[in-house]
Amino acid sequence: MDRLEISDLIVAFxxxxxxxLPVRRAEVVEQLRAAGDxxxxxxxxxxxxxxxxxxxPAAVDRLLIGVHTELQRLSEELRIGRRLVHLxxxxxxAIRTTGVRxxxxxxxxxxxxxxxxxxxxxxxxxxxxxxLVGVDLDAALVGEADRLARAEGLSCRFVHGDAFALPxxxxxxxxxxxxxxxxxxxxxxxxxxxxxSPALAFCHYDIAATGLAPVGAWVFHRARMRHPLGRHxxxxxxxxxHSDEALLRAAAAAGMRALLYEPRRAANPFCTTxxxxxxxxxxxxxPLRAALGRASRRLLGDEHFxxxxx
Amino acid sequence: MTPxxxxxxxxxxxxxxxxxRAYAGRDARxxxxxxxVRAALRGLAVGAVLLLVPALAAVLWLAAAADRDxxxxxxxxxxxxxxxxxxxxxxxxxxxxxxxxxxPFRAGTLAMxxxxxxxxxxxxxxxxxxxxxxxxxxxxxxxxxxAGLAGAAVLCVEPAVxxxxxxxxR
Numbered sequence: 001m002d003r004l005e006i007s008d009l010i011v012a013f014x015x016x017x018x019x020x021l022p023v024r025r026a027e028v029v030e031q032l033r034a035a036g037d038x039x040x041x042x043x044x045x046x047x048x049x050x051x052x053x054x055x056x057p058a059a060v061d062r063l064l065i066g067v068h069t070e071l072q073r074l075s076e077e078l079r080i081g082r083r084l085v086h087l088x089x090x091x092x093x094a095i096r097t098t099g100v101r102x103x104x105x106x107x108x109x110x111x112x113x114x115x116x117x118x119x120x121x122x123x124x125x126x127x128x129x130x131x132l133v134g135v136d137l138d139a140a141l142v143g144e145a146d147r148l149a150r151a152e153g154l155s156c157r158f159v160h161g162d163a164f165a166l167p168x169x170x171x172x173x174x175x176x177x178x179x180x181x182x183x184x185x186x187x188x189x190x191x192x193x194x195x196x197s198p199a200l201a202f203c204h205y206d207i208a209a210t211g212l213a214p215v216g217a218w219v220f221h222r223a224r225m226r227h228p229l230g231r232h233x234x235x236x237x238x239x240x241x242h243s244d245e246a247l248l249r250a251a252a253a254a255g256m257r258a259l260l261y262e263p264r265r266a267a268n269p270f271c272t273t274x275x276x277x278x279x280x281x282x283x284x285x286x287p288l289r290a291a292l293g294r295a296s297r298r299l300l301g302d303e304h305f306x307x308x309x310x
Numbered sequence: 311m312t313p314x315x316x317x318x319x320x321x322x323x324x325x326x327x328x329x330x331r332a333y334a335g336r337d338a339r340x341x342x343x344x345x346x347v348r349a350a351l352r353g354l355a356v357g358a359v360l361l362l363v364p365a366l367a368a369v370l371w372l373a374a375a376a377d378r379d380x381x382x383x384x385x386x387x388x389x390x391x392x393x394x395x396x397x398x399x400x401x402x403x404x405x406x407x408x409x410x411x412x413x414p415f416r417a418g419t420l421a422m423x424x425x426x427x428x429x430x431x432x433x434x435x436x437x438x439x440x441x442x443x444x445x446x447x448x449x450x451x452x453x454x455x456x457a458g459l460a461g462a463a464v465l466c467v468e469p470a471v472x473x474x475x476x477x478x479x480r
Binding site: 062065066068069070072073077078079082083086113115118119122144148151152154216219220222223224225226268270271272273 | 334335336337338339340341415416417418419420422423424426427428430431479
């Protein structure tokens with residue numbers, strides 16, 4: 001059975017200009033049925049559509065903002081911000097020590113409601129020399145992220161569009177919970193685009209692909225999320241998560257030094273629900289390891305993965 | 311000792327947490343400490359009102375009983391039975407919360423993954439176990455009725471607060 005997420009199917013954007021495209025409800029329902037996911041098909045069949053059968057954009061936007069707001073609760077409970085700072089702090093320290101002058105620009109790709117960027121802005125955890133930018137293709141989510149940031153007077157900004165077509169280059173690209181939306185070939189393209197940019201590093205967190213992940217996702221989404229779409233997609237995400245080996249293989253396409261922090265062999269799966277794949281320009285690896293100190297033993301490259309496992 | 315006081319304390323504490331849960335996931339702001347407290351107080355208020363129902367049922371049953379001492383002993387036995395599984399549940403929640411707030415973030419994640427998340431789902435089962443224990447501990451049908459009303463009251467707080475104040479995303 002194909003593992004599809006409803007939220008990937010009910011919105012569509014023109015890849016060239018980011019314009020929103022109409023989505024026909026019946027086509028999505030049929031796609032989900034063909035994938036053997038009758039429950040997801042029922043959820044989509046219950047979404048409002050106009051007389052032409054096109055899903056109502058405003059209703060879909062409201063739904064996705066609601067689901068992302070609930071999803072943020074999981075990020076808050078699992079202290080995703082603090083988990084990222086644990087690695088991004090040393091990474092930025094490493095960048096500073098190599099003589100690269102600030103300000104540095106952290107770009108969150110597929111930021112959704114921009115929780116990470118807003119949390120970093122609210123806590124100042126990375127220092128005043130780090131500019132915080134969130135980017136997403138979904139105009140409604142970016143608009144809401146911007147509204148929330150302004151409501152709290154946070155020093156960060158949000159951009160609707162392509163994260164790799166910003167007028168100003170990123171120093172570090174980050175994301176949370178985005179990678180499983182890509183197939184493995186698309187993932188390699190995603191990393192390649194970052195390798196081709198002037199960015200010095202990227203650090204993308206996604207669900208740790210363990211046997212426990214779908215069970216844990218079911219428990220948490222059942223306990224914490226109200227809308228059936230959120231519950232469905234939460235479990236589907238965990239099932240779609242890429243293995244450590246697949247992430248390293250794809251990240252190698254960036255032409256940078258690809259690493260995994262806290263992969264399965266270096267972490268307790270009960271303590272690490274999300275783990276990052278990162279890549280740094282080669283001169284940055286040693287200062288990053290120095291800045292991480294003892295924690296650098298959790299940072300593994302492809303030499304730690306046997307060819308058989310890959 | 312009468313189990314009424316610890317039961318009331320547990321019920322009101324649970325109501326405050328229910329208020330928090332009713333609000334959680336409806337507001338994407340970063341700073342929401344005061345809103346969390348407000349939600350907990352709303353849960354507490356709704357819980358206090360709803361818990362009057364089982365309290366009133368117990369009082370009415372006592373008032374109507376021919377032998378009030380015996381009726382009181384029966385209810386007290388049921389209350390002690392009701393308290394036992396709920397106390398175990400509350401201790402598990404308290405330990406998970408302490409681990410979550412006091413330990414480093416990896417251990418905090420562990421407390422969330424094996425403690426707080428599953429415990430939320432197990433809450434109705436803990437209430438059901440309490441009702442069964444009230445019956446089996448010598449509380450009889452009257453205790454089962456009061457325990458059932460109390461269980462329904464605490465389980466209703468979260469949906470009630472959610473519908474009243476937090477139906478819409480903020």
